[in-house]
Amino acid sequence: MKFVSKAQDPWHTCAGEDGPQPHPAAADHKLLTLEQWHAVRDTWPEGLATGVILPNDVDVLDLKADLPRLQLVVLQFPKWVDGRAYSQAHVLRSRLRYAGEVRAIGEVLVDMLPLLQRCGVDAVQMRGDQNQEAAERALGFFPGHYQADVNETRPLFARAGSGGAAGRKAEA
């Protein structure tokens, strides 16, 4: 898990005085809204390091054709208990096989990290009051999980030798 601090983040949004610029100039490490990306994707050259930031009600399948050009997809947690972005992350990784960075922003709290990681989020920009040490500890409590996730696509029962049906025996 990568911990992103806003100060050192190379990625920048393209805001003007009245909200997002409608048609930003092409450059590396621009983090675009979906509207901005739609406005520039036909004119920006291939090969730029480009990121988009998605509202959590967007169907990520609509991004399918764009993903090869995106190095970063940013998912949002407007409230930390609004779990829609977990499903977006899952589909990005598991169905669309997206291999770029998937970053969570917004109300990202320490105790969400194990879930985020298992859904395929590999970078977080936590809420300002969160403690990175506690977050790293939060990632280490469990020896494994029952169900599959995007990193371990086999559920426990399919993992031979690690407690699956073949490898797991009940104690008498």
Place this chain on the structure above:
Amino acid sequence: MYAYTDFDRQFVHARAAQFRDQLERHLAGQLPDDDFRALRLQNGWYIQRHAPMLRIAVPYGVLDSRQLRQLARIAREHDRGYGHFTTRQNLQFNWIPLPQSADVMDLLADVDMHGIQTSGNCIRNITSDVTAGVAADELIDPRPYAEVLRQWSTLHPEFAFLPRKFKIAISGAKEDRAAIAWHDIGLQLRRNEAGEIGFQVFVGGGMGRTPIIGQEINAFVPWQHILLYLEAIVRTYNRFGRRDNMYKARIKILVKAEGQAYFDAVNAEYQAILADDAGSHEQIIPEAELARVAASFVEPQGVTPVPGVDIFEGAAPAYRRWLERNVHAHRVSGYRSVTLSLKRLGLPPGDITDAQMDAAAALSDQFSHGELRVSHDQNLLLPWVRESDLPALFAAAKEHGFATPNIGLLTDMIVCPGGDFCALANARSIPVAAEITERFQDLDELWDIGDIDLHISGCINSCGHHHSGHIGVLGVDKDGSEWYQITLGGSDGSTLSGAAVPGKVIGPSFAADEAADAVEAVIATYRREREAGERFLQTVRRIGLDAFKQATNGIRRTTAKPTTD
């Protein structure tokens, strides 16, 4: 019952350690109330009127004597000596101070227990038929499937923060004893024409302020595919369920609003998972895994069919009554399952003291191979009792206050803790239940009234399942006072009660001092109006609500309309 593996055991201990870390950060001021809330809820910790409430998961209602003794110890050492069984087959404690909560989680983990997902907007404890695995009318034992689903839903990373709570019930018998149509997902095990096992899947049932009956979304999902199908249902809900209004956030509202469009979206998602998702075929449950889990649910050693006997032969009246109400048919010849009634004068329905927990544990060791069940109507059940042991069990159950012969009768009511304990409640449930219990102590009268479901909830959250009661009592708050709305004709979906349906309100709410009178008037009306052999619900359906309205209006004092003459 399911035998924990090393992995399972490490897992619940890890969960306890994770909770301790969260609690310590909270107590150190590093985890504010608002952020801690959702975390503690997903471990079963509420903050209630008096202290935190802990809800402990009893997966599909199956418990052993060792676990019950540990619960008794927790009641004694950390609570005030009692607990409360709920309609979701769980156990609640009411008085444990929050700083002790992590220690209690460790004690639970020591006996393979936990509070994982007993609250919060996640997939809750999966419930099932209280007589799963022993019922005479069972088609397919639901327990192995329930356990596979338990494992799948436990700390599912994608579905921990759904729009609202999510409840799954599973039944494998002809008779639905799990009220599956009232659940977010109801699963009925069945065989198709080829004899293969699968699930009939219902979705979108629920109580609360908008009672809705689940609809069939799929007539037959092969059991091997059930995890994929559930993933499709829950993901579609996670994406599209409403989050702007918590009263409209349950899946039932989405299903009702979208209808076939929701079903189509789920079925398309299921196909997409199968066709496109990395590792989706690994989620197909292999025979070997089902066999591994099912091996935990074989008959206990020593249970072998023996010739059945006429248990009623020579039975004295009191014993006969107990046999008729509390003793149930079994699929193994010579065996019965037996309900230990937790509905008796002097204790709130579903409550059990630490001494009774120890006593019930001892009874289960002596008569039921150490196994017990928690029923959704808040009683305990011993699943493996030999017919020849019934007289001895009756005597022992009587000694510990478990032998009230009232199962299925008026005083075997479902009641939530209500305003005495619950911070959500609008009104108290326990005093109303106590008053009704006191009035109906005559067994002849109870017998004469016959089978009836009385369900009492202290608020519209419906933990007391008032919607599905033949008589439902709902506590409401008006101007800071307690009022009670009465509904008639609800059904949980059992054969006795007919297709699941919410009851209908019989008039304006009653004042607190009128509630028991109103219930009594309803019963009196039934006894007056019934035809020979007619049960309460049949009379209500035949004659409609008018006679009941008239009778209950007749007892109004506080809420009586002033006469204008």
